[in-house]
Amino acid sequence: MKILVVEDELKTGNFLKQGLLEAGFGVDLARDGDDGLHYALTDAYDLVVLDVMLPGIDGWAVLQGIRKSGKDMPVLFLSARDQVDDRVRGLELGADDYLVKPFAFSELLARVRTLLRRGGKTTESEFLRAANLELDLMRRRVSRSGKRIDLTAKEFALLELLLRRQGEVLPRSLIASQVWDMNFDSDTNVIEVAVRRLRAKMDDGFEPKLIRTVRGMGYVLEASECD
C-alpha cells in the first residue's frame, strides 16, 4: 500500500512519513502543491494525505487536479481550520475524509486504514475470532475457549470494533464515536472504565490477554503469540 503525503510543514511532514512507514505503508512526501500534484499524477498511490494550506497551488487545486485526471484513490485532507465551509468544500471537491489539526496520529492512522479498507472486499462473515475468542455476530454471543461470556450491548459493540480492527491502535475518541455515537470531545475516562470492565469480563482468567492499552494512543486487540 502506497501513500502520498503532501505537507509543507517540515516536522509534521517528517513525522507523518515516519509514522506511516512504521505502520507498514510505502510513503512519498511532497513539500508543496505543485510537487504533490506531479507525484499524484505520475505514480500510482492507494491514498493521498493532503494539507489544505500549501505553498504554490493549494490543497483544493491539487485535489481538483487529481480528480480531473480521473484518478479516484481516496484523499484525506488536513485542515487547520475547524470551519464547516472547509469541510463541505473539501467533500464537494471529491475528498473522502478530513482531519482538523491538531489531530492525534492514531486517529489519522485509523482513518487511513478505514479509507483503504473501503472499496476492498466487504464479505460479511458471521464470526470474528482472535486466538481463543469468538464473536458470533448473528446470535450476539461471545465465548472464550468455548466458554460463554455475557456482555452488555455496548460492551459487545466495543469488542466487535476492537476485533474488526485487530492489531490497530484505536484512539479513545474513535471508540467513543463508533460505539456510543459521541462525535465530539467527551469525557475519555468513560472509555477507560468501559474498556476496563470489558477486560474484566473477557480477559481476566483467560490466556492470552487480548486487549492492550497503548499509553498515550489508545487500545488495541492483538493475539500476540509471544506473550
Place this chain on the structure above:
Amino acid sequence: MRLSGRRSMTVRLTMLFALSSTVVLLLLGNLIAGSLERHFEEQDMEVLTGKLKLAQHALERVRSTVDLGVLPQHLDDSLVGHHGLELVVVAPEGQILFATSGAEFPQSLLESHVRVDSARPIVWTTKGNHPLRGISALARTGIKDAQPVVVAVATDISHHEHFMSSFRITLWSFVALAALLTGFLGWLAVRRGLAPLQAIRHEAAGITAHRLDSRLSADAVPVELAELVEALNEMLARLEDSFRRLSDFSSDIAHELRTPVTNLLTQTQVTLSKARASDEYCDVLASNAEELERLSRMIADMLFLARSDNDLVIPDREPLDLIDEVKGLFEFYEALAEEKSIVLTCSGSGVVSGDRLMLRRAISNLLSNALRHTPVGGRIAVHVDDTGDSVVKLSMENPGDSIAREHLPRLFDRFYRVDSSRQRLSEGAGLGLAITRSILRAHGGEAVIRSERGTTVCELNVPV
C-alpha cells in the same frame, strides 16, 4: 471624508433656513405689491366714476338734437384740469358724438350692453404706448324716446406703472438680499447650534482601547443630544465589558497553557539530560502524548467558543426528543456511574428542534460535570419537561456540596472554577459549561444553575 452621497448637516440646515425665509419674503412682497396696485386702482376709479357722472350729467341736460352741438363744449369744460383723461360718447348707432383728441378705446368697452353697476376697469395700451385704465357706462340723454348712449372714460396710468415697476425691482432685490443674509445668519446659527456635536466628537476622539472606562459627559449636552450620548455611553460600557472579557480570556488561555507546556518541557528536558532505558523513554513519551492530547482538546474547545462568540456556530436543526438523547448519554456514562455507584434516572419527554450533535454535547458536559461532583452512592436525576410555553426545560439534579451564591452566575464563564486551588486533572479545562451555554445560546435558549441545601440543579431551556 466622503463627499458624495452625504451632505453636511450645516449646509442642509442653512439651505432650509434660507429657503423658508425666502418663501415668507416672497409672499409678503406679493401681498404688498397687490395691495398697492389695488390702492391705485381705487384712486383711478374715484376719478373715473366722478368724470363719468359729470359726463352723464351733461348728457341729461341735452334736451334736443340741437343741444348736441354744444355738448362737446360742456364736456370739454368738465375735463379741464385733468391731464391724460380721455372721454368718448358713442350713440347707439355707433356714431361718435364726442371724443377727446387721440382717444383710443377698445371696442369691448363701447358695446351698448355694458352696465354701470358691473363696471370694472379694464387696462389697455394705446398705439402711442400709453397704458390706460378705463370704464364705461350707459347714459340717458334728455331727448325723449332716444336710446341711451355709451360713455367711456379712461385715464393714463403710466405714472402708476412706473412707480410699480420700480417698486417691484426694489422689492425683489431686497428679497434676494434678505435671502442671502438669512442664509448667512442661518449658517452662523446652525454652526453655533451644532457646536455640542463637535464637542462630543472631540470627546469621542479621545477614547481609545486603553481608556475604555471614560464616558462622554451627558450633563454638558443639550436635551436633544442627551439620549444619543447615553446610548453611546451604554455602547461604550458593553464594549468595555466585552473587551475586558476578551483580555481576561487571553490571560486565562496563557495561564492554562503555561502549566501543561512547562510540565512537558521540564519532563522532556530532564529525560534528555542523560541516557535512559527505553522503558523510561516510552513512559515519558506516553505521558507527553496524554498531556498534548489534553492541550489539543482545549484548543479545539476554545476555537468552538471563539466561533460561537462570533455567531459562527449555526445549529443544523432537526426534531429531537431530548429524553432519547439523555438515554443515549446514560449508556455512555453508565460504566463510569456504576464505578461510583451513582444511579442515573430520567423522566418526562419533550421534543425540540435543534442540532443533535450540539445538544448532546451540551447535555454530556452537564452530565460529566454532575458525575464529577456527585458523591459515591448518589443519584443524578434528569427531567425533561415541555412547559407548553414553546420552551422545553431539561433539568439535571445531583447531590453534592452546595455552590456559594456568588459563584453561580459565573459558573458558565470559561475557565471559571469555584475553587481556584482545585486540581486541574480532576476538573478538566473548565470549558465544558461555557460550551454548554454557547450551544444553548446558539439555539436561542439559556442555561441556568442553582444550588442549595446540598443539591445542585442545572437547567437547560431549549426553545421548541
